[in-house]
Amino acid sequence: MEAGDLDRRVGELCSRLAQHAPITMRVSKEAIGRLLHAGLPDGDDLVRACDDFRLGVEAFVDKREPRWTGK
DSSP, X not given: XXXXXXXXXXXXXXXXXXXXXXXXXXXXXXXXHHHHHTTOOOOHHHHHTOHHHHXXXXXXXXXXXXXXXXX
């Protein structure tokens, strides 16, 4: 990705976030921060155990409908 493309994309994301409810955004940020600092175990093993999760992420990135396997 070129610098100009990155700047444009960051601007788009900032504009989108600025349209969200400000108090909800602040509270959500605080909730995520609390979860990160709680020392909870990561979920990497759960992600690895679920093929459909990986397929869903790939479909999202490719901007297409996922084809679920049930695994």
